[in-house]
Amino acid sequence: MxxxxxxxxxxxxxxxxxxxxxxxxxxxxxxxxxxxxxxxxxxxxxxxxxxxxxxxxxxxxxxxxxxxxxxxxxxxxxxxxxxxxxxxxxxxxxxxxxxxxxxxxxxxxxxxxxxxxxxxxxxxxxxxxxxxxxxxxxxxxxxxxxxxxxxxxxxxxxxxxxxxxxxxxxxxxxxxxxxxxxxxxxxxxxxxxxxxxxxxxxxxxxxxxxxxxxxxxxxxxxxxxxxxxxxxxxxxxxxxxxxxxxxxxWGGERPRLLIPTVVWWGLTTLVLLLIAALGGAWLLRRQVHEKTRHLQAGEARLNTILDSVEAYIYIKDVQLRYQYANRKVCELFGQNLEQVIGKTDEQFFDIDTATNLYDNDNRVLTLGERVQTEEINRSLDGNTQHAFLSVKLPLRDDHGKIYALCGISTDITEHKKNLEKINQLAFYDPLTGLPNRRLLLDRLQQALAKHARGLQQGALLFIDLDNFKDLNDTLGHDMGDQLLQQVAERLSSHVRAQDTLSRLGGDEFVLMLEGLSLKPEQAGQQVEHAGNKIIKALAVPYTLQGRSYISTASIGIALFPMEDSTVDEVLKRADMAMYQAKAAGRNALRFFDPAMQAEVSARASLESDLRQSLDQHDFILHYQPQVDAHGQLVGAEALVRWQHPIRGLVPPGEFIPLAESTGLILPLGRLILRAACQQLVVWANDPQLAHLTLAVNVSARQFHHPDFIEDVLAALAESGAKPERLELELTESQLVEDVETLIDKMSQLKARGVHLALDDFGTGYSSLNYLKRLPLDKLKIDQSFVRDLLEHPSDAAIVRTILALGANLNLSVTAEGVETQAQYEALQGMGCKRFQGYLFAKPGPVQNIEHWPSAPLQPSQ
CATH class of the missing domain: 3.40.190.290 (D-Maltodextrin-Binding Protein; domain 2)
Structure with a gap:
């Protein structure tokens, strides 16, 4: 009622x-x-x-x-x-x-x-x-x-x-x-x-x-x-x-449990008017009820406040059991308040964390201390870890006895990560993430100390972007920052684990290479190769906010250790070399060492001439005859010569290795193939020469190129030469790499009628299992065995073995490097039927072949 x-x-x-x-x-x-x-x-x-x-x-x-x-x-x-x-x-x-x-x-x-x-x-x-x-x-x-x-x-x-x-x-x-x-x-x-x-x-x-x-x-x-x-x-x-x-x-906050003042006055007035009817008992019950509501409202407000802060607030009794935990603590434990109350830290953290918390809490409860400490807390399964700054206070009753502790912990995990980031900023460039100047100088100092003992050589590459200021002035610093970030990514892709790539500041980068060869020439080649790769990589167009932008770089190189190889001196030399690269027209590299720079410049000049000569077709073919046992002309080998407009006739030993290393062997090989096929067509119109075959050497890089088959067939189709008159010579070293693909390509050429020969046979590591699968037509005995045929019985035995192998595999065999009559007669006695060498003729113009005597040639003594 x-x-x-x-x-x-x-x-x-x-x-x-x-x-x-x-x-x-x-x-x-x-x-x-x-x-x-x-x-x-x-x-x-x-x-x-x-x-x-x-x-x-x-x-x-x-x-x-x-x-x-x-x-x-x-x-x-x-x-x-x-x-x-x-x-x-x-x-x-x-x-x-x-x-x-x-x-x-x-x-x-x-x-x-x-x-x-x-x-x-x-x-x-x-x-x-x-x-x-x-x-x-x-x-x-x-x-x-x-x-x-x-x-x-x-x-x-x-x-x-x-x-x-x-x-x-x-x-x-x-x-x-x-x-x-x-x-x-x-x-x-x-x-x-x-x-x-x-x-x-x-x-x-x-x-x-x-x-x-x-x-x-x-x-x-x-x-x-x-x-x-x-x-x-x-x-x-x-x-x-x-x-x-x-x-x-609408997802808002809960109402605060506050009773409006006007309600209080209304209730008080009504209570006073009805107090006589309700009696003292009702009044007492009402007062108790209202005080309870006040306490509940106060508790609700306090809980709201404690649940709103970002700190972890909790109360533990003297047995270190949780008596209160705010929202953050419950979220940390993944349990609601009812599940947390009465439990201890051993049920939420691993044993090491629980032990450390026990020691800190015990100081509060037993000694009455205020404890402020940093705590590293790991979850029970050890998968998560948080760092807290905790303040723990003793709670005392009216008699001063400690009955509980109150703890307030702040998660400083992110703060500690920020400290690590500050340390990162001290040694790394914030824009690119690369080591900064301070870290580079420290590592360069260590490298100089290590290399001073003569164990290895190192090099410093000073890389400066060309015309970077123009980009900043025209498109803004944001675009410049994007370019620097992309440059850092490209450079990082060309850096080994033992090297150090850093951003010195602005548009300057420094690459420190370690572990180079002790031989200066080889070390220079290693650095030159790395520098050229970087120049090419940085010259590829960039994409900056949807637009294409081309940037190049100039590189200065200083090797160390040298005399007075201090940190400052090495940096200074690399910097000076970089300015030499700028003065040379940019997009280039320069060595500080004058002698090495001269060698690099000569190599670069030769490469430039080679490229220009390929465009101008400054290459001719010389031909070395191949004869049978009676000295009758049966074919020839085409050998390329570089007709340089200034240097004159350059032998292949001076430019073929450069063509191989620079990739120019591919266009050069196509040029040789086309010229050889055209020569076959000319011979086909001469009854005296129509039966001749023409051998062309093919490099490993050329043969393994995806377009090689198409290049050969195109040269035959464009010239009209007969495929069976073209003979492609491969070396044994080409059998080492991807033999199955090699066999497949050789089979395709064989199916089109092209003859295939294995050059320099006996010097490599041919597997007989692979050899019997190769669609070959000819073996060529390496001249090293022919040269010592008469002096070393082992070489004679090898020659006999090759001739027997050719006979068993139904392959013709040609002896290369025949220079004396004695060698010629000895080879004939062993059953060899084809010969090539200075005894018959040196490589020369095509007229030597066209004017070859129809009667059998008698080799000169």
């Missing part, structure tokens, strides 16, 4: 209060225009075009009680503000108060909401402080207080960032989701409500807490503002009011 009476009293009181707070309602309806811009969950229009959201529903309820007819007017944020200032709309919800707005707008007194500004970013970007906003593109609502505040905040930290104005918060979030911005600033309620749908995350950057109001034009609609104030004041003092129900429905 007591509860029923209480309900009636409260109902009567609420009715009275409800009656007193609506003095502005009237029988006559009033039209009120309201500006609406989409800002969920605070204000929006529903599908029927009516006000919705937290502020919309509150205004709907006020309008219902005040008999207003709300007329929503959709507009963008800046437009809504202008309409409110001009008086074209009566009310503008969700306006943060500031002095400049107060000059043109009126605000009511009781805030409708409390919010703050927060930065949101995509899931791959971690923002922990304002410093992380440097160089980012940040979307912000045009004309908002957030825009002005953020600009001032960035200026105060001297941070450069691009603020992108957005007409609406939705468009700001869309800019980040589409990759047109890195982050967006929004009020916390809108951001938390919409971030998941845009796959964005909230950052730790919060600023500008704000109270939000309904605003109207200066000097107008005071009655509207007064009515809004009256309703908000009554609702915010009632935990069960429509205000808190609306907040909870």
């Amino acid at each position: 007591m509860r029923l009476l209480t309900r009636h009293l409260i109902a009567l009181l609420l009715f009275t209060v409800g009656f007193t707070v609506t003095p502005y309602s009237s029988a006559q309806s009033r039209a009120v225009s309201v500006g609406v811009y989409a800002n969920e969950p605070k204000i929006l229009l529903d599908q029927e075009g009516k006000l919705s959201g937290i502020l919309g529903e509150l205004l709907n309820e006020i309008a219902r009680q005040e008999n207003w007819q709300l007329q929503p007017r959709p507009c963008e944020w800046q437009q809504c503000l202008e309409l409110a200032q001009s008086g074209e709309i009566d009310l503008m919800p969700d306006v943060a108060y500031n002095d400049s707005r107060a000059e043109v707008l009126d605000f009511h007194t009781v805030p409708s909401l409390v919010s703050w500004s927060q930065v949101y970013s995509n899931e791959n970007l971690q923002l922990r402080s304002v410093l992380d906003l440097k160089d980012l593109r940040i979307a912000v609502l045009q004309g908002s207080v957030q825009e002005d505040y953020l600009r001032g905040l960035l200026d105060s930290f001297d941070l450069k960032a691009q603020l992108i104005g957005a007409p609406s918060l939705q468009q700001g979030f869309a800019l980040v989701a589409d990759g047109h911005a890195d982050a967006v600033v929004a009020n916390q309620r809108f951001g938390d409500f919409h971030a998941p749908s845009y796959r964005l995350q909230s950052s730790s950057i919060m600023f500008q807490p704000a109270q939000l109001f309904y605003a109207t034009r200066k000097g107008q609609n005071a009655d509207l503002l007064a009515a809004i104030d009256q309703h908000l004041a009554n609702w915010q003092n009632s935990p069960s009011s429509v205000y808190y129900q609306t907040l909870l429905r």
Whole structure:
């Protein structure tokens, strides 16, 4: 009966209060225009075009009680503000108060909401402080207080960032989701409500807490503002009011359990009027009940506060069992409060962590100390680890006895990571992530000390980008930074584990190579090879914000150790060599050592001439005859000669190795093939020469090229030469690499009628198993065996073996390097039927072949 009476009293009181707070309602309806811009969950229009959201529903309820007819007017944020200032709309919800707005707008007194500004970013970007906003593109609502505040905040930290104005918060979030911005600033309620749908995350950057109001034009609609104030004041003092129900429905905070003052006065008055009827017992029960509610409300407020802070707060009894844990502690343990109470640290952490916590807690409980210490806590399974700065205090009763401890722990894991980052910044370049000048000098000093003992040689490559200043001046420093980052990536891909690549500053990079050959010539070749690879890699066009950009580099090289090989001296020499490369026209490398530089320059000059001569076809073929046992001409071998316009006739030994190492052997090989096929066509028209075969040497790099088969067939097709008259000579060394592919290519050529010979046979490591599978037509005995045929029985035995092998495999055999009559006769006695060498003729112009005597040649003695 007591509860029923209480309900009636409260109902009567609420009715009275409800009656007193609506003095502005009237029988006559009033039209009120309201500006609406989409800002969920605070204000929006529903599908029927009516006000919705937290502020919309509150205004709907006020309008219902005040008999207003709300007329929503959709507009963008800046437009809504202008309409409110001009008086074209009566009310503008969700306006943060500031002095400049107060000059043109009126605000009511009781805030409708409390919010703050927060930065949101995509899931791959971690923002922990304002410093992380440097160089980012940040979307912000045009004309908002957030825009002005953020600009001032960035200026105060001297941070450069691009603020992108957005007409609406939705468009700001869309800019980040589409990759047109890195982050967006929004009020916390809108951001938390919409971030998941845009796959964005909230950052730790919060600023500008704000109270939000309904605003109207200066000097107008005071009655509207007064009515809004009256309703908000009554609702915010009632935990069960429509205000808190609306907040909870839209994901807002729980109401604070505060009983409005007017309710207290009403209840007190009613209690005094009915105290005689209810008696002293009811009064006592009521007082106990109200005190309990006060305690519960106080506890609820305290829990709300403790759950809102980012610290880990807990209470343990003298047995170190948890008696209280706030929200952060429960989240850390992955359990709710009821599951945490009564448990000890051994049930949440590994044994080492629990032991350390026990020692720290015991000092508090037994000695009464205030303990402040850093704790490293690992989970029970050891998979996660956090660093905490913990402060632990003893809790004492009225007699001073310690009955528990209270701990407050702050997660400093990120702080410790930041310290590591600071250490990273001390030794690494923040733009490229490469070692900086300090770390380079330290490693160079160590390398000089190591190489001074004569164990190895090293080299320093000073790399400077050509015309980098022009890029910064024309396209801006942002584009320059992008180029530097891409250059660092390309350089890193050409660095070995034992080398050091660093950014010295600006557009200067330094590469320190270690472990080079002790022979200066070989070391120079190693460094030259590495430097040329870098020059080619850096000359490939870059893509900078969608546009193509070409940049080159000049490289100076200094070998060490040398005389006076100090750190400064080595850097100075490399720097001087770099300027020599600049003076030589850029996009080049130069050695500091004059002799080595001369050798490199000569090699570079020869390579340049070789390329030019390929374009001008400054190459001719000489031919060395091949004869049978009677001295009759049966074929020839084509040997290339370089008809240099200045140097004269250059023998192949001087340029073939260079062509091999530079890849020029490929175009040179095509040129030789075409010339040989054309010569076969000329011979085919001469009855005396039509039967001749022409052998062409093919390098390993040429034969393994994917287009080699097509190159041979194209040369035959373009010239009209007969494939069976063309003989391609391969060396045994080519059998070492990818034999199956080699056999496949040889079979394709064999199927087209091309003859195949194995040159220099006996000097390699041919497997007989592979040899029987190769579609060969001829073996050529290496001249080293022929030269010592008469002096060394072992060479004679090898020659006999090769001749027998050829006979068994049905292959013809040609002896190379026959220079004496005795060698010729000995080979004939062993059964050899084909010969080639100086005894018959040296390589010479094609006329030597064309004028070969028709009668059998008698070799000269």
